[in-house]
Amino acid sequence: MGKPTDLLQGTVDLLVLKTLALEPMHGWGIAQRIRQTSKDVLQVNQGALYPALHRLEQNGWITARWRESDHNRRAKFYSLTPAGRKCLAREEAQWKRLSGAIGLVLRQS
Numbered sequence: 743m744g745k746p747t748d749l750l751q752g753t754v755d756l757l758v759l760k761t762l763a764l765e766p767m768h769g770w771g772i773a774q775r776i777r778q779t780s781k782d783v784l785q786v787n788q789g790a791l792y793p794a795l796h797r798l799e800q801n802g803w804i805t806a807r808w809r810e811s812d813h814n815r816r817a818k819f820y821s822l823t824p825a826g827r828k829c830l831a832r833e834e835a836q837w838k839r840l841s842g843a844i845g846l847v848l849r850q851s
Contacts, residue, residue, distance in 0.1 A: 754786055754794045756837060759822065759830040762804060768817035769795060795820060803829050 761767065761775050772795075773786045786794075798804045803826030811817040822830070 752833075754790050755798060756830070756833045757784070757786065758791070758794055758798060758820075759803065759826055759833065762820055762822040763827065763830055766819045766821040768811060768819050770817075772820070798826070801829075802826075 757776050758772055761772050761779075764775075767775065769788075769791055773788075773791055776784055776786050795804065795806070799806055799820070803823055804820045805823055806818045806820050808816055809819050
């Protein structure tokens with residue numbers, strides 16, 4: 743498989759929100775889930791992930807609390823808020839609209 747792809751800021755936010763819609767997770771778990779779900783194509787590095795988590799928390803779209811991880815270590819677990827679910831729905835709709843439009847341009851002869 744090819745080299746993992748770095749992601750743009752808004753895309754990272756969308757992927758984090760979508761991942762947290764499934765269940766609360768800690769940062770490393772979020773990055774791993776995105777990588778696994780994308781079949782190793784998308785990779786969110788710490789330099790992009792933690793600023794995104796902070797930004798999403800500041801916007802009220804996620805909350806965080808400390809708890810024990812599966813490996814008995816304290817980790818900050820992030821959860822989607824009701825406002826985050828609304829934001830996710832808006833952003834998913836916008837992404838589908840944008841990617842559909844890009845697809846139309848790429849299909850032209």
